[in-house]
Amino acid sequence: MISRFDILTLIPLRIRGLVRRHEVGFIGLAGLAGGIAGLSVAALLGTTNFLHRWLFGHPHLSSLTALDSPFLAFIPLMGGLLLGISGIYVRKWMPRRPVDPIEANALQGGRMSIKDSLVIAAQTVVSNGFGASVGLEAAYTQMGSGLASWLGTAFRLRRGDMRTLVACGSAGAIAAAFGAPLTGAFYGFELILGTYTPFGLAPVGAAAVCGVLVSKAFGASGEFMNQMTLKSALSPTDMGFLLVLGIICALFGIRMMRAVTSVERFCAGIALPSPLQPMFGGLLVGLLALVTPHVLASGHGALFELFGPGSGPSDVVLITLLLKALASVISLGTGFRGGLFFASLYLGGMIGLVFFYAVQYFDPSLAPDMTVCTLIGMSALAVAIIGAPMAMSFLALETTGDFPLGLVMLAVASVVSIIVRRTFGYSFATWRLHVRGESIRSAQDVGWMRDLTAGRLMRTDVPKASLDMPLAAFIKAFPAQSANQWVVLTGPSGGYAGLLFVPDVHLAGANGSANTTGLGQLARSTNIFLQPEMNIKLAVQYFEQNENEALAVVDNEKDRHVVGLLTEAHVLRRYTDELDKAHRELSGESWVGGN
The missing domain is CATH 1.10.3080.10 (Clc chloride channel)
Incomplete structure (x- = not known):
């Protein structure tokens, strides 16, 4: 019961x-x-x-x-x-x-x-x-x-x-x-x-x-924008102009991301205390708002005006673009918390509008549709800063319901993504992590690599021999058929002096050089070793560079006290197992059979 x-x-x-x-x-x-x-x-x-x-x-x-x-x-x-x-x-x-x-x-x-x-x-x-x-x-x-x-x-x-x-x-x-x-x-x-x-x-x-x-x-904003209908189909000339617009947005986005870090360095350079930095930034943003309130908040309300008849003349849009970009850089660089997703959409929309005005100024017959330029500018700058080309392409598609425009946006997003990746290498989020000292460039799982360190993988029962040990005594202490094929050689102070491969020592003894050869002459990897905090990927690189089957693990580079031993076979086996496990998780094989 x-x-x-x-x-x-x-x-x-x-x-x-x-x-x-x-x-x-x-x-x-x-x-x-x-x-x-x-x-x-x-x-x-x-x-x-x-x-x-x-x-x-x-x-x-x-x-x-x-x-x-x-x-x-x-x-x-x-x-x-x-x-x-x-x-x-x-x-x-x-x-x-x-x-x-x-x-x-x-x-x-x-x-x-x-x-x-x-x-x-x-x-x-x-x-x-x-x-x-x-x-x-x-x-x-x-x-x-x-x-x-x-x-x-x-x-x-x-x-x-x-x-x-x-x-x-x-x-x-x-x-x-x-x-x-x-x-x-x-x-x-x-x-x-x-x-x-x-x-x-x-x-x-x-x-x-x-x-x-x-x-x-629950009454949230719901639709991002009311679905709009484009006035005309896109010509090959329009597509060429839109690709140029994408390149402009890519360069603008890179400049903005670098500018945020420059503002942070400026605040640190003038020794402004951290608690006062947001106040300083707020003062500057407030002064910019006296020129135009469009610089305030994320720009959600102002973005809709870009698609209306009152979007403003080209000089007004250009000034608003520069002031909004400056306000966003100052806000983030001085310590306000937030992101650039929606701000990048608004800024990109203004870049597209300025681009439309510029082309129309030189030849009105060549200018693409103004709405198209605004939408492509929005999505292209968001791709440059946020780093999600497919997401931004679908945003354009879901906003307009126009499949040909979605294809053009996908092409522009691909070009923007390649430019940013090859010339800068980061999205805004991963760039901020890079500035803090992290090396990741995406959310792909590398945490397991950091968890699998040499300290966790090594064996601690390491056989050791002193540098001054006679060759004959070593042969007697470590038989050729011993389970321990690798022996760590230690110096007078107990520090690491190299690795000995037991068959090498026995071969030297068999050749009759027991009285003339010292253990130091047979030692391998005398200045190459691992440290406990090194991850498995770095350990694999060390094995490849050293071309040895085993490496000692020492506590630090100065004292070099041996704390363990790691073999290449064990490292590669664990590395392969983890990669295979990650592959199964990505493909969904872990769910087959209800496991």
């Missing part, structure tokens, strides 16, 4: 087993993660709109033509002060740097902290709500992925499944923000998962659809 307590204990185990062993159960969990992400998007957007109404008297700041009062220009400064002061306590409360979804999936197997995600989301809402020129998408994806990671931890998912679920959380969040499920799904694939997988298609797609449905049910 099972008691009521036993039943309540078994239910979570059964549900967990369903999710872990059956693909359908995991897809259901992915849909739940996407729905929660959509709910968080609605909550974050509602909170930010409330701040905009309360502080500025208008829910869409960037659509204003002028501030109602010059004193409103000080609101970004107040937001910077609030962010800087709270940051002091946040750093004491959370001394460890928060991890974003890309870093979590690349290095930590999808493990994220809910506390970190809440803090990042709150800081992003304060930054955007007080008018800093940043977008909310960083908060959306952080909360969506953080909550998905929490779900995955509760269900004790495997590493590969956890990474997929984190991608589902981000996909649901972006799909909810733009009302575009395909865009959200491919955002999850390209940026958060780092690759396309047959197994991931169903859960990530389900999460994106659920995110859109839930956000609409």
Whole structure:
């Protein structure tokens, strides 16, 4: 007879087993993660709109033509002060740097902290709500992925499944923000998962659809833009001009990403304390807002005006473009929290509009459709900065419903992606990680490589012999048929002096040189060794370069005290096993047969 307590204990185990062993159960969990992400998007957007109404008297700041009062220009400064002061306590409360979804999936197997995600989301809402020129998408994806990671931890998912679920959380969040499920799904694939997988298609797609449905049910923005119809078909000449526009956007995006780091270095160079940097940035953004409020927040409201009849003359659009770019760079470089996703769409739209005006000035008959230029500019700059060509191509397709334009956008996105990858090598998110000292360029899982270190793989029962040990004594201590074929040679101070291959020593003894040959003459890899913190990939490189079958592991380069021994066969076997495991996870083979 099972008691009521036993039943309540078994239910979570059964549900967990369903999710872990059956693909359908995991897809259901992915849909739940996407729905929660959509709910968080609605909550974050509602909170930010409330701040905009309360502080500025208008829910869409960037659509204003002028501030109602010059004193409103000080609101970004107040937001910077609030962010800087709270940051002091946040750093004491959370001394460890928060991890974003890309870093979590690349290095930590999808493990994220809910506390970190809440803090990042709150800081992003304060930054955007007080008018800093940043977008909310960083908060959306952080909360969506953080909550998905929490779900995955509760269900004790495997590493590969956890990474997929984190991608589902981000996909649901972006799909909810733009009302575009395909865009959200491919955002999850390209940026958060780092690759396309047959197994991931169903859960990530389900999460994106659920995110859109839930956000609409709770009154979020829903559709990114009303679907528009293009006035004419694209000619080969138009396609050529649009590719040129893509190249311009690629170069502009690279310049913006570098400029953010330049602002950070400038603030560090003038010895401005970290808590005061956002206040300084807020003051500058406020001064720019006196010229045009279009520089405030993410630019959501102003973006729609680009497609209307009142988009403004070319000189006004150009000035707004430069001021908005400057405001975004200053906001991020001085410590405001947020992203460049929506800002890049607005900036790219203005670049497309300026490009249209420039071509029309020289020859009106050659100018592509103005709406097309704006859309291509939006997507091209977003590809350059965000780094998701397929997601941006689908955004253009879902916005217009025009399949030929989607194909052109795919071609432009490919060109932009190649230019940025070959000349710069990073998206904005991975560039920020690079500046902090990380070497990752995408969310592809390299965390297992860092976890598999020489210290974890080595054997610690290492046979040792001193450098002054006679050859005959060594032969007696280590027989030719000994299980230990490798012996570490140590110097007078106990430091590493080389590796001895036992058959080599016995061969020297058999040749009658026992009295003339020292162990030091037979030692291999006298100055080549591993250290415990070296990862498995680096260890493989050492074996290839040294062309030896074993290497000693020492505690540090100075003392060189031997702590272990690692063989090439063992390293390659573990490396191959892990690569095979990663391949099975990507192809979905782990689900075959309900495993």
